[in-house]
Amino acid sequence: MNMTDNCADRLREEVTDSRAFWQSDECRHWCRAPHKDADHVDDRGHDSDYVGTITLRHEKLPMEDLINAPFIPPVAFVQVTRDEGEAQARVLVIKCDEATLNLAQQEAEELITALQAAVELARKASLT
Numbered sequence: 001m002n003m004t005d006n007c008a009d010r011l012r013e014e015v016t017d018s019r020a021f022w023q024s025d026e027c028r029h030w031c032r033a034p035h036k037d038a039d040h041v042d043d044r045g046h047d048s049d050y051v052g053t054i055t056l057r058h059e060k061l062p063m064e065d066l067i068n069a070p071f072i073p074p075v076a077f078v079q080v081t082r083d084e085g086e087a088q089a090r091v092l093v094i095k096c097d098e099a100t101l102n103l104a105q106q107e108a109e110e111l112i113t114a115l116q117a118a119v120e121l122a123r124k125a126s127l128t
Contacts, residue, residue, distance in 0.1 A: 022084060030080060045083035052078040056095070076100065
């Protein structure tokens with residue numbers, strides 16, 4: 001194989017490879033984030049679609065928000081994310097376009113356990 005063939009093969013690989021230059025491996029099957037070479041360092045990762053949405057009906061808003069507009073309850077979104085180079089995906093809870101909780105898998109499991117216990121307690125308290 002001569003040098004020209006080798007360069008042509010590499011160029012062909014680069015053209016057919018749709019990964020951004022910073023991606024070390026293929027995108028995960030659950031990732032819905034578009035990736036570009038120009039992505040900011042903080043945006044180089046994989047994000048799922050929202051896997052859950054929660055309408056926060058009892059959320060309190062500042063008085064000025066209630067005066068200027070009708071009350072529309074905020075929504076929290078849950079999604080999976082994994083930054084480039086991270087070994088494990090994390091669970092994000094996003095409220096008002098801000099990551100409210102950024103949990104490792106173990107932390108998310110602990111939160112589930114705590115929420116289940118709190119819901120059970122609230123059910124019992126509602127019956128008495």
